[in-house]
Amino acid sequence: MSEHSSEPEVQKGSSNTNLIFAVVVLILVAGVAAFILLKPENKPVQVVEDIVAEEAPVVEYQEPEPVPEVTEPEPEPVVVDSAPERTPEPVPEVEPLPTLNESDEVVVARMDELLSDQVMSLMVTDDLIRRGVVYVDNIAKGKVALSHAPVERPKESFKVIEGDILTIDPNSYERYTPYVKLFTSLSAAQVIRMYDEYKPLINEAYAEIGYEGDAFTGTLEEAIDVLLDTPEPKGDMPLVRNSVTYQYAYSEWENLPDAQKQLLRMGPENMKKVKAALRNIKAELEK
Numbered sequence: 001m002s003e004h005s006s007e008p009e010v011q012k013g014s015s016n017t018n019l020i021f022a023v024v025v026l027i028l029v030a031g032v033a034a035f036i037l038l039k040p041e042n043k044p045v046q047v048v049e050d051i052v053a054e055e056a057p058v059v060e061y062q063e064p065e066p067v068p069e070v071t072e073p074e075p076e077p078v079v080v081d082s083a084p085e086r087t088p089e090p091v092p093e094v095e096p097l098p099t100l101n102e103s104d105e106v107v108v109a110r111m112d113e114l115l116s117d118q119v120m121s122l123m124v125t126d127d128l129i130r131r132g133v134v135y136v137d138n139i140a141k142g143k144v145a146l147s148h149a150p151v152e153r154p155k156e157s158f159k160v161i162e163g164d165i166l167t168i169d170p171n172s173y174e175r176y177t178p179y180v181k182l183f184t185s186l187s188a189a190q191v192i193r194m195y196d197e198y199k200p201l202i203n204e205a206y207a208e209i210g211y212e213g214d215a216f217t218g219t220l221e222e223a224i225d226v227l228l229d230t231p232e233p234k235g236d237m238p239l240v241r242n243s244v245t246y247q248y249a250y251s252e253w254e255n256l257p258d259a260q261k262q263l264l265r266m267g268p269e270n271m272k273k274v275k276a277a278l279r280n281i282k283a284e285l286e287k
Contacts (some may be wrong), residue, residue, distance in 0.1 A: 039192060097134045100201050104128055107198065119182035122151050129198065135206040135217065139223035142257025151179060160246065166239040173267025188280035195220075221285060223259075224278045230260040232268060 238249035
């Protein structure tokens with residue numbers, strides 16, 4: 001974020017996926033009934049005459065009582081219930097990351113989904129990841145890398161109120177309100193999700209300026225701490241004119257790191273909102 005050249009020298013810029021279960025009821029076994037029919041043959045008995053003249057008594061044939069049919073009992077059907085089988089939850093497809101040189105289109109489109117057109121108009125969208133990495137690295141050192149700022153500079157000029165003493169015109173604070181809205185548009189969780197999503201590209205960009213490994217997370221935390229340590233004035237801050245620029249009249253303000261002076265120049269209300277968002281982001285980082 002930038003300031004007009006007449007500003008204090010301190011700072012001139014800045015699923016739910018539904019689970020599918022297949023319930024399978026298997027193996028209904030029915031027994032086979034076997035029927036066995038048992039009946040003896042009926043054969044006539046021949047009557048034989050004796051050589052004796054006497055007639056042989058006639059013996060009447062009595063048919064034996066039929067043997068009752070034997071039927072085996074039909075077995076009870078057996079029903080076996082199988083345990084419900086859980087269909088594996090589908091793994092969402094993850095789009096591969098673009099190369100660092102081709103990342104602008106993807107990152108800007110991702111941010112465009114989350115931010116309004118008004119705040120997106122403030123973004124510098126070329127080489128966005130590299131810009132952000134260099135800017136944060138400088139903030140961690142208390143500096144402001146104006147040429148790598150990820151946002152456009154305010155168009156309104158810096159204003160002072162002249163009287164017995166010079167003070168910042170409160171209307172100058174309003175120049176930064178759109179930037180604060182941009183910064184606070186995303187929740188801390190959304191910021192960290194995006195950070196994790198593009199972390200390989202962020203680390204690659206950080207390696208380009210001489211760092212190795214996962215060092216950027218520590219640098220990001222340091223940058224947050226630098227801004228959170230910015231003192232909060234209770235009243236107006238007198239200025240003194242130095243050629244074509246202004247400086248804080250009190251050395252305790254003028255000797256602050258440039259990054260803190262930039263936050264200071266946003267005004268007390270904007271500073272409170274930025275600090276609250278930074279605390280939330282830091283808490284998410286530390287989880």
